[in-house]
């Protein structure tokens with residue numbers, strides 16, 4: 001039987017999530033996994049690429065390296081790019097967008113880089129239509145120190161867009177970051193979990209998807225579905241893999257003082273297929289007194305209060321949390337995603353950094369929180 005070609009791939013991650021994503025790839029049985037800054041290199045055939053897109057909870061997208069070569073002028077770029085195996089990834093009629101970037105190289109015009117690669121792909125395939133549509137295929141052309149790397153994006157929409165969060169509050173966590181926080185805080189599905197500032201419910205829903213062993217990408221489409229070797233039947237087979245490996249789940253509790261948030265969190269959980277696992281309530285943090293005995297984990301990204309006059313509100317929310325940690329949740333652990341530790345201290349709490357991360361472009365820290 002003819003074997004599928006093995007490709008060099010790169011799972012792009014947000015800063016700080018590389019090691020988690022590498023562990024996820026290893027758990028999927030993927031080979032030559034290597035975490036580097038900004039993502040994870042791995043090697044795999046087309047099924048490994050489909051599986052990575054379907055199952056990775058912490059990656060932003062999966063790129064396939066089509067070619068890499070030294071190049072210091074545009075004619076060389078064009079000729080070398082023409083010879084790459086574009087037909088393995090793109091159909092001749094696929095709308096294509098090429099994104100170029102140049103660093104520390106003789107080639108410095110990223111627009112001309114993109115145009116040249118576009119022309120080379122057109123030449124190699126016949127007739128690729130130019131388009132800036134969102135659903136088009138994307139090729140990334142990067143030149144760094146005169147080495148050109150050409151990659152095709154197998155994901156399409158970013159992987160944090162699982163499809164369930166059609167409604168969201170003001171500062172929602174990316175689903176990929178939420179999945180990472182659960183792991184970084186050391187949550188296991190057999191431990192009760194409470195998000196006291198749950199907003200649109202992202203942390204709870206990601207916890208439930210993990211516990212039920214549901215693939216985060218099972219309800220969405222991917223760019224590779226328009227590649228020449230995509231077979232819907234094989235995809236259906238992949239969707240059934242690992243289906244029986246669910247874990248015992250303890251209670252997953254989410255609360256927020258805003259009733260609108262709880263309505264949309266419940267709807268998001270229903271859409272994700274985990275509405276029965278997530279227990280949402282309209283409740284200010286400090287009034288919670290009905291949780292089971294610990295050990296359990298309180299995990300949340302509380303309001304940040306970026307404006308100075310919000311500070312008092314943020315500290316007041318942390319004080320509510322302190323009261324719960326002193327009372328009904330005294331045998332629970334807590335971890336919060338915060339911009340810094342100073343407001344925790346103002347509320348009489350202590351924070352020990354577990355990970356430095358980025359949330360919506362803001363540097364943040366996941367802190368293990370205890371009474372001060």
Ligand SMILES: C[S@@+](CC[C@H](N)C(=O)[O-])C[C@H]1O[C@@H](n2cnc3c(N)ncnc32)[C@H](O)[C@@H]1O
Pocket residue numbers: 168169171172173174196197198199200201202203255256257258261283284285286301302303304316317320
């Ligand atoms: C940063 S948002 C959480 C976003 C959430 N992680 C998501 O993915 O959508 C903070 C939430 O805390 C809620 N909140 C603020 N103060 C609160 C309090 N004292 N008790 C409960 N909820 C509170 C707000 O209504 C808001 O929805």
